[in-house]
Amino acid sequence: MRYIDEAVLGDLARGAAILGTGGGGDPQLGLLIARQAIREHGPVALVHPDDVSAGDFVVPVSMMGAPAVAKEKLPSMHPLAAILEAFAHAHGRAATHVMPAEIGGIAALIPVAAAAILKVPMVDADMMGRAFPQLPMLLSSILGVSASPMVMGDEWGNTVVLRGIDDEHTERIARTVCVEMGASALMALSAVPGSDLKSVVVEGTVTRAENLGRALREAQAEHRDPVGAVLDALGGSRLLDGKVVDVETRTDGGFTRLAAAVKGLDSFSGTTLTVRSQNEHLVAMLANDDGSHETLAASTPDLIMVLDTATGAAVTTEQLRFGARVSVIAAACDDRYRQQKALAAVGPRAFGYDFDYVALENLVQDEAKATW
Numbered sequence: 001m002r003y004i005d006e007a008v009l010g011d012l013a014r015g016a017a018i019l020g021t022g023g024g025g026d027p028q029l030g031l032l033i034a035r036q037a038i039r040e041h042g043p044v045a046l047v048h049p050d051d052v053s054a055g056d057f058v059v060p061v062s063m064m065g066a067p068a069v070a071k072e073k074l075p076s077m078h079p080l081a082a083i084l085e086a087f088a089h090a091h092g093r094a095a096t097h098v099m100p101a102e103i104g105g106i107a108a109l110i111p112v113a114a115a116a117i118l119k120v121p122m123v124d125a126d127m128m129g130r131a132f133p134q135l136p137m138l139l140s141s142i143l144g145v146s147a148s149p150m151v152m153g154d155e156w157g158n159t160v161v162l163r164g165i166d167d168e169h170t171e172r173i174a175r176t177v178c179v180e181m182g183a184s185a186l187m188a189l190s191a192v193p194g195s196d197l198k199s200v201v202v203e204g205t206v207t208r209a210e211n212l213g214r215a216l217r218e219a220q221a222e223h224r225d226p227v228g229a230v231l232d233a234l235g236g237s238r239l240l241d242g243k244v245v246d247v248e249t250r251t252d253g254g255f256t257r258l259a260a261a262v263k264g265l266d267s268f269s270g271t272t273l274t275v276r277s278q279n280e281h282l283v284a285m286l287a288n289d290d291g292s293h294e295t296l297a298a299s300t301p302d303l304i305m306v307l308d309t310a311t312g313a314a315v316t317t318e319q320l321r322f323g324a325r326v327s328v329i330a331a332a333c334d335d336r337y338r339q340q341k342a343l344a345a346v347g348p349r350a351f352g353y354d355f356d357y358v359a360l361e362n363l364v365q366d367e368a369k370a371t372w
Contacts, residue, residue: 001051003043004112004122004206009034012206013109014213017314018230019205020104021303023256023280024131025063026316030109033077037113044112045121046206047097049198056194057093058123059084061114062101064152064174065184077113079153079186084118086159087188090149099123101138101190103205104131104280105316110186122206127190129202129334130303132346133255133279135171139334140190140200142342150174150189154181183251202334216312226312227327236331237360239284239297240264240273241309244324249317255279258317260306262326263289273297273328277317281306282351284328298330299353301337301346302360305329332360 004012013027020027038044052058061080088094098118100111103126115122127138135147147167152174153159160177164170178185192200212233219229231238246261255278264271272291276283281304287294298304306315309325320326337346338359344350347357 001045001047001121004038004046005043006035006038008210009038009109009112011213011217012112012210014216014313015209015211016103016108016213017105017316018212018216018234018305018307019129019209019303020102020107020131020314020316021280021305022131022277022315022317023133024102024104024108024316025106027105027109027314030106033106034109034112034116037077037116041116041119044115046124047121048124049201049203052097052123052194052197054193054195056096057091057191058097058099058194058197059087059095059188059191060101060127061098061111061186061188062107063110063184064178064187065182076155077117078155079157079159080114080117082157082159083151083153083186083188084114086161087149087151087191090151090161090163091191095120095188095191096194097121097123099201100126100206102126102128102131103202103209107131108206108209123197123201124206125197125201125203126205127201129205129337130301131280132301135174135189136167137346138167138190139202139336139342140192141167142345143200143336145190145192145196145200147171147189150187152177152181152185152187154185220311227307227309227329230307230312231329234329234331236303236329237298239286239304239328239330240268240271241266241327242268242273242325244320244322244326245272247320247322249320256317258320260320262328265325275304275306275328278351279317281317283348283353284330296355296358296363298360298363299348299355299357300351301333301342301357303331303333305331330360
């Protein structure tokens with residue numbers, strides 16, 4: 001066990017923003033919320049899943065909604081106590097631990113605040129190893145842990161207890177509730193006993209995010225290539241360095257949807273990478289500048305991340321702007337997401353794309369053989 005205090009929050013926020021694959025919300029908002037909670041209630045104990053007892057009750061705490069909305073309607077921890085009280089009543093027991101549902105952006109910091117306020121430990125794990133936009137895409141959901149009964153709450157203190165017959169119905173109903181709550185809501189969901197915890201989580205992701213953020217900070221301080229430092233720490237591939245030349249974005253049904261074209265520069269000159277997103281970056285297509293020879297560069301469930309080329313900082317979906325100089329990188333997802341059952345929920349076809357998933361390492365090999 002170790003403690004999360006103010007000193008490590010910056011690294012955690014930086015790393016979580018990268019692992020969020022464009023989604024998960026603005027980590028700076030999460031940083032402010034977690035910092036205030038730690039100042040008021042003290043540091044948070046971080047425990048590995050191995051140290052959670054079989055009889056413990058672990059509750060993921062997260063947010064639902066369009067990340068762009070949170071920048072205008074700031075998240076509030078005010079309803080958290082009421083949400084967790086309703087959650088305990090629905091399940092017949094209170095949380096002994098909290099954890100992130102996903103490790104991206106603000107979603108990795110909200111549980112820090114929750115743990116501080118409740119004075120319970122936080123588990124060093126999450127249920128995705130990245131961020132995804134819908135409940136059935138949680139690894140726990142795919143492996144049979146129901147998201148409900150779940151509780152949602154808004155900044156006014158309204159709470160909704162939702163009992164869905166399956167996570168697909170829960171997602172649709174929860175999304176409607178979220179829109180009525182202003183397209184942004186806190187939630188507690190997918191509770192799991194300690195005895196089942198390790199089988200349905202991605203272990204060590206809080207520490208992974210913190211280490212990733214530290215590597216980026218140190219590279220910036222030493223004037224090293226920050227994108228290279230991220231790749232060294234993460235293990236992944238650089239798909240393209242370039243300039244954003246076209247962006248289409250809209251908020252629809254509680255999601256931020258985006259298509260961005262990045263024109264390659266320097267060694268990537270003559271190519272254009274198109275990134276498509278639904279809160280998170282889902283697909284990256286590489287083509288010659290004239291649109292010919294288009295090929296898949298990376299796709300969900302592997303992680304696609306857009307970084308500021310100069311600083312290495314994550315560029316979230318709602319932050320992408322025309323003219324920005326960015327580097328697009330990719331890394332492999334948790335192996336369990338590559339199984340056929342999981343791909344039905346998180347593969348390209350699950351998001352409406354007319355092609356099957358190809359593992360990143362195979363695409364990288366194919367790209368190495370290609371001439372552009």
